[in-house]
Amino acid sequence: RSVGAVILAAGESRRFGGRKQLAMLGDRSLLEHVLEVAQGAGLAPIVAVVPVWLTRPAGMPDRTLRWVRNPHPERGMSHSLRLGFEALPAEISAAVILLGDQPTVSVEQLHSLVVGRGDRPIVAMHAGGSIGPPILVERSQFGIVDEPRGDIGLRDLLQAHPEWVLAVEVEEHAPDVDTAADLDRLRDALRDR
Numbered sequence: 001r002s003v004g005a006v007i008l009a010a011g012e013s014r015r016f017g018g019r020k021q022l023a024m025l026g027d028r029s030l031l032e033h034v035l036e037v038a039q040g041a042g043l044a045p046i047v048a049v050v051p052v053w054l055t056r057p058a059g060m061p062d063r064t065l066r067w068v069r070n071p072h073p074e075r076g077m078s079h080s081l082r083l084g085f086e087a088l089p090a091e092i093s094a095a096v097i098l099l100g101d102q103p104t105v106s107v108e109q110l111h112s113l114v115v116g117r118g119d120r121p122i123v124a125m126h127a128g129g130s131i132g133p134p135i136l137v138e139r140s141q142f143g144i145v146d147e148p149r150g151d152i153g154l155r156d157l158l159q160a161h162p163e164w165v166l167a168v169e170v171e172e173h174a175p176d177v178d179t180a181a182d183l184d185r186l187r188d189a190l191r192d193r
Contacts, residue, residue: 003114003136004092005043006084007034008077008153009050009100010070015178021054023183025103025190030177032057033103039064041110043096047087049080050100076151085145095142097135097154102174104186105134112168119166122158126167131158133173 009031013020021031028036031048035057038046047066056067068087070080081097088095096113098105109125113136116123121141124131135154137144141164147157158165177183 002092003043004088004095005038005041005046005098006081006088006095007031007038007046007048007098007100008080008084009034009048009054010073010080010083011077011101011151012073016183017180019051019053020101020177021050023177025183025187029057030103030183031100034098034100034105035060035065037105037107037110038096038098040107041096041114043110045089045092047084047095048100049084049087076149077153078145078148078150081145081148081153085142088142092139094136094138097133097137099133099176101177102133103177104190105174109168109170109174110134116166116168120164122165124158124165124167125170125173127170127172130173131155131165131167 009021023030025033044064045066046064047068049068049070051073052069052071066087068083070083072079096110113123113134121138123136144157175186
């Protein structure tokens with residue numbers, strides 16, 4: 001049974017000061033980077049939860065990408081989580097939650113989550129003493145997306161229940177692009193590699 005993806009990209013981008021979903025990193029938008037990584041890791045379908053104004057990128061096959069528009073981004077990340085999981089088909093055995101503003105997440109990291117599946121219902125990246133996205137959730141635990149409220153994801157809930165989580169150690173979490181300065185730093189870091 002296949003593993004899908006839920007990409008959260010419907011935020012209002014207040015700290016960024018504009019439509020972050022369209023911000024470019026190289027020749028692609030931040031969201032396009034994340035979509036390509038999910039596709040490269042073989043996750044299917046890919047459910048992208050986006051603002052109502054955002055159009056689908058060209059080149060993503062319809063059978064792979066489910067474009068879910070969030071008409072209420074002011075309700076926060078928790079609302080996007082619920083919309084994304086509601087759009088997953090019944091045959092999916094697990095889903096990987098990705099953030100649309102983490103363009104440096106790698107295919108290898110996503111593979112390590114899928115390979116890490118086993119006795120626990122959650123597999124999450126762990127670095128610097130904390131867990132964070134991307135996070136794989138087994139179907140048996142899909143109901144947890146109904147618990148958070150407002151602009152929070154699952155981090156607090158998972159930290160309160162470490163017995164649910166298999167941690168995959170990484171050197172550091174992929175950086176979020178929350179502000180224009182974050183994007184400038186990421187561009188500089190990638191240029192220096």
